[in-house]
Amino acid sequence: VEINLIRVDINVRRLNTLSNRRAQSTVASTQSDQDVTNREDAGAQSYPSRKSRNASSSPKISIDFELTQEAYKSKDNLELLRSLVVFKLCSYDLLVDKNKELMDISKFLLGKKAFEQFMKMTFYGQFVAGEDHKSIKSLIQKNRAFGVGSVLDYSVEEDLTEEDAVTKEMDSCVSATEKEGMGMDHREKQYKAHQQFGDRRGGVTGARTYFYADEAKCDQHMETFLKCIKASGGSSVDGFSAIKMTALGRPQFLLQFSEVLVKWRRFFSFLAAQQGRDGMEALEQRLELQPLQVYRTHRALLCLFVQTGQLEPLLNKFTEEEEKQMKRMLQRLDVLAKHAEEHSVRLMVDAEQTYFQPAISTLTVEMQRIYNRGKPVIFNTYQCYLKEAYDIVTMDVELSRREGWFFGAKLVRGAYMYQERRRAEEIGYEDPINPDYETTNMMYHKCLDYILDEIGLNRNANVMVASHNEDTVKHTLRRMNELGLTPTENKVYFGQLLGMCDQISFPLGQAGFPVYKYVPYGPVNEVIPYLSRRAQENRGFMKGSQRERELLWKELKRRLASGQVFYRPQPEPGL
Template sequence: MFYVKTVPALKRARADIHFKRLVLNRAVRCTVTSSSTAQTEHDGVRIRGGSECPGLSGRGGRRREGTAAAAAANEISVDFEQTREAYKSKDSLELLRSLVVFKLCSYDFLVDKNKEVMDLAKKILGQKTFDQFMKMTFYGQFVAGEDHNDIKPLIQKNHSYGVGSVLDYSVEEDISQEEAERKEMDSCVSAAEKENIGKDHRERKYQAHKQFSDRRGGVTGARTYFYADEAKCDQHMETFIKCIKASGGSSMDGFSAIKMTALGRPQFLLQFSEVLVKWRRFFTFLASQQGKDGLEALEQRLELTQLQEFMTKLGANGDFYGWFKGRKEDSTGCIDMLDWNSLIDDRTKISDLLVVPNVELGKLEPLLGKFTVEEDQQMKRMLQRVDVLAKHALESGVRLMVDAEQTYFQPAISRLTLEMQRTYNGEKPVIFNTYQCYLKEAYDNVTMDVELSRREGWHFAAKLVRGAYMYQERERAKEIGYEDPINPDYESTNRMYHRCLDYVLDEIALNRKANVMVASHNEDTVKHTLTRMNELGLIPTENKVYFGQLLGMCDQISFPLGQAGFPVYKYVPYGPVNEVMPYLSRRAQENRGFMKGAQKERELLWKELKRRLASGELLYKPVY
């Protein structure tokens, strides 16, 4: 799985790619004006025809004018204010439930004490009545049902209104903080570290710290797994397989979500992440020695002759030119970050991957002094579980979405996901990686992975999110003493999100092999995406650009998009009432901030209820 051959030259020269991007951006910025008064409107979706794009004369100009005109002719505008269309899949009781739940989520006392309140309600009402109450309120709003049979009616109803599903079995362990801390510390520290405390040259960021070992702290938008043993990881894998099969059995174009930390000992993710980051940092250092600092990651190049000379001056004994023996005949004599990353290759033992460059000795050295046989086997089993899930997804016709996690795990998670993409995304997008755009390095990560997919000819597939671990990440960086990995403010994160999104959309327009899910509740981001799709001539039926929102939230965005023909998906959690309580607790906390900051959804819900009351449609029932 980890074989990484030396990367071949680009099928198209890099200069040609950059030129095409410049031409593309020049073309879409031209003024598009209506040349026809014909305009149709149906179900809140406007289709406008006719346009002209002046200023692109000369060789190729006429063709680009025609392309822009064709794009404008297919331009689709979605109206997110049309409540009748946004809520046509809901009866009036469902609208009323949404209003009640969102209102309750705005009360700090209820949200802060939600666990105590629910425990008290359970004692007073009894388990059966409590379950019924939850299904009428919070559970019914945010969870699809108890099992894969129970969720089929909702999936089919949403599908009939143009909205697909990303299935997520949302059962979580409800364990104490003390137990969470114990499990995390036991599973993130290797035998070598326990025997030789402080002797291995590990970075503090990639080590377990007791005060942050309960990874649930400050996290409302993501589920957390704690390692117990290998048997528990096998159970998680079987659960994911059932979810994949349920997704394949309920629709033709579904997604299923997984988390890497559910599939193995997190010690490996910590250690492998540290190795990957050190390799990347070493490349950046060498590039700075050749005067290439200050450039974006993909623009940095190392001249191999200068590299060898510099390392020799440092007293290094190794043949660094020989590290890239497969590229000695390369006419450019240069390597970039992707070539550099290819040094991590297939080895006899998985633990042999955990090596870092030693500048003084000019050779690779192990990150830790030793690995036990059991640790090596645990690493192998984690990779095997990931591979099993990818195969099941391919066989079931389901796309597998790998969720992002904390920054001290994420480099390894992204690399493992990328290896799956290289294996399974050759003919179509099966494996989707998740990029958290609140990270300062998000753009570099996206551009490097897009470039690698282009070189090797597989389908790039990404889910773009803003991120779920901001408060925890900031506090951990401050307390432990490393650079805050998060963008300084919300506006910076928005700019990063749109920058990453624009890059992928441009790539789709260039070669139609990239794919992206815009996982956002932000209406401005969705509108930005629609504008860019119209500019680039990307039509919904190509199924290259997807949209995603959580079940029970932002229906005024999801359903108008679906009815306009855009591929849009709800993240659909399911599981028994009593076992999804941690998930519901997080939804309540997440919605507190969401509902306090944005009143639009509640206003639209009230508007639709009033419209139905005035028009005599209060007893309206969805037909599907």
Template sequence: MGLRRTSWMHFSALCRRAPLSTAPAAREQPAAGPGAEPVCGPAETARPPVPAVDFGNTQEAYRSRRSWELARSLLVLSLCASPALLARHEQLLHLARKLLGQRLFNTLMKMTFYGQFVAGEDQESIRPLIQHNRAFGVGSILDYGVEEDLTPEEAERTEMESCSSALERDGCGVSKREKQFQAHRAFGDRRDGVTSARTYFYASEAKCDSHMETFLHCIEASGGASEDGFSAIKLTALGRPQFLLQFSDMLTKWRRFFHHVAAEQGKAGLAAVDTKLEVAALQESVVKMGIASRAEIEDWFTAETLGVSGTLDLLDWCSLIDSRTELSRHLVVPNMQTGRLEPLLSQFTEEEERQMTRMLQRMDVLAKKANQVGVRLMVDAEQTYFQPAISRLTLEMQRRFNVERPLIFNTFQCYLRDAYDNVILDVELARREGWCFGAKLVRGAYMAQERARALEVGYEDPINPTYEATSAVYHRCLDYVLEELKHNARAAVMVASHNEDTVRFTLRRMEELGLHPADRQVYFGQLLGMCDHISFPLAGRTCRPLLCSCGLRPTPARRAGSRQELLCPPPRPWTLRTTFPRVQPWRPEPHTGQRLAAEAGLSINHFSTASSPRLRLREWL
């Protein structure tokens, strides 16, 4: 099945929505189409009380594990807790490979670290584990865990080439982008300082096609092995990161301009969702800055686009970058330091425009496949210099595919200072436009790298000052989303955390708000092999825990030791020792399920360049 050139060209038409206003629109429940998930909210009839969860109950936590699996967990987690081992893990892995040979080394890794943290190498090998966990009420999130085995020098060179355009490399246009959104060689190896997230580097369009097809296999495997499947993707695997940098720079400048005008109107310091500008005053500011004529501005700021309140907020402002208004053609903002108007998007070469088109097409293919097989698709968060673009592209997928149920989940990193504002803005936008809000809340994986980069490059540190501050933001965001779930049965959240206090906070707030686990609005996510003492007791409480499985292929051995699953101290190693003598081995019944559908043969080699990708980008934004 080949890609069609119209896949993203019609995004705008499909995503057209009612005019935005400052008042939330009434929530309507659309009629469920064939195959749609039933809308589940708090039941009218009384339901049995949910039993209390006990994370100290070792028999409950490990009753699904065979004796040899407990022994492996004890060994692996104890090794991962050794500071001496962690300090020399790469050298030890290299030495072990050299002494044992590649084949024996791979066998040893599968029996230990890979067996503990990796689901399998292909669709057939992961099926037994998924079904085994499912028998105990634990679902799965399939995550493609392969990284390129590049040296730091190769990674830096690849990153510098893929994060700047041909015009920028010639010395034209670099200064037009903020320092935060430019490539810096000292931070070219994005793996440095990152231990809990996989990293992709752009090699070629063919490699991006390969990543897309692997994501498709993960989606198919999730749909074929579980009725409540999740799959995770990273947008840096699907295209040239240059576009994410440029788009992030554009969105950041656009939002900054809004706050600049708000300060001029004496409304600085208000919460993002509460900041409202007077349209008449804004029109005068735009005319004085020379962005457009008064006649053009009157066409932009109409009752059709902004309602009749006479004010606009940040959501209204961001919606102006859309095909419904002529403003998207101008895409210029004043530089606050020089006072000059600058384009928001740098110029692309023809080849770069084709590459951007392909990236958008790959996203469309994955979302359609997830919708087809009924798998929820989680778009992982990445570095802050990519994240504004990733969040906006995810938002556009949500507008299109989250009509009847939350299919696309955006990821919010709560270690960021602006995390709470981002959450409430997306929730408010979902209310106004009538689509289903879906979110995954994480603390974050790039703290050390982000802080070092901000200090070296010279921009404000985007990270909260302390772990306690991050936990406070996490709970604040989570509480806001849970309040939304109470009033909106079509919203859902993934609580991705290994923190017992956070899980207990979630369970307590669910009980206070009347959110029953059977409604399947709240999910809990942990890494495979890391927190059985949290995941399985939650399943016994009828909650929906999901284990994130690095699936389909093992991570290269050179990188295995640097993953947080291996570096992180075990949550409760003593529980394994106390459980091992008492737990009887569990022997599953033989299972013969249908084989998964044949591997998708999607190709994006043929496409048309009849219209500019930049116009297409504006059409569906």
């Protein structure tokens, strides 16, 4: 494997940043949050006047999410009624459990055209913008008129059987060497493909899943992402677009590269414990002067396993074709990043399963190092239900500050919790997920506060608060007021899904905050698998949408009582 493709030396410095900080806490016996205190103290000395000036002079912004007239001014009465009906139907377990069968029966009884029209009037119309780039323009323009931007998301999924999904996954995640029965003894079980979890769609909340077919299919996915980037750039001056790395190449590379990175992290944690702070600083200086040597033997990467003193293979031998596939994946990423930069679109790289995520996150940081020099183009996604979320966020922020590029993050709670828990339990490794929802909330706010503090200090960090949680949004607004961060600076963004939580999105947009809807689109029949899973996996959210239904009903009654039977949305000038 060509070392310059994966920039091992840079990835090691990224891991070393975390290990160095851990060494400080090991030697000095500091409190758990001492690194935060030290950073804030240092930052306050560097930027004292700007922080205090902004905090005192900026107008305080408060938003009331109970004002239904403001929250739903972009919706006509039929849209309000549709939301009420859809949310109510999604709260019934029987309908959700049998939704695929019910849709098949409806299609048979109504015929294709009538069925598609019915879906557009109900579930498809609620959660999907349209069938193609042309048909979604009116909704994008309407939302923009009311202060809400769009993140385009082509949501077509293959309607695979579970058996077909498992076959594709096992074929694309197992190397040719392993298929011959070699090189399996040193692999860690967390980063090996397991047949019982071959269908990655199970236990996933809302996230779209890609299965590798061939390189031509990956090129098709890249072309789709390119069209989304172009459309986002054409619809607004500050657009976002989202991509998934598993759509762009063979997942075997992500799986094995993730294992390499985790082993490197252990290596540096071991050195941190053995050498302490002074030793780690000396090692870091040597690494910066001379990139870490990685041994290559017949295209197999080896590293020194410090506890045994033996050379241990980190990557199995790649065949010539596998090596080409890896290179093409990295090339597709580069094409997308360049296209986003050329069209002034910010590119968000979605997070995926923990056995892929170390590679995804590291490659995203590498793109940030290249493309985020003058402005934030690439955004990494951080899943705050992970126990290590805060460590990863702080590590990447510190690396961006050290190297002088713009940090860009999207914070989410996470979409793979049930799958991750079950996989860890059945295969036998530590559960990577926080123990409960409250702990995840605390982790989300801890990561968010750290990034907001960084923005307050130097304005080089950027964050999208991708959350439907009203308390999290209110917390963000409160912290922005404390730090003197204004909406017009475009450093803090908000994101919600199309058709959900309009009582949060539109008041924020009308108050001048940069807020975005994730806008799925695609032909009705090809989006059905996506809609079907969204109904099943979001049942908990839908059951908890009682407050949203109450607000919708309150606004509908207000309009009918005031004679606004044929209400037509009218955007305010200047939005």
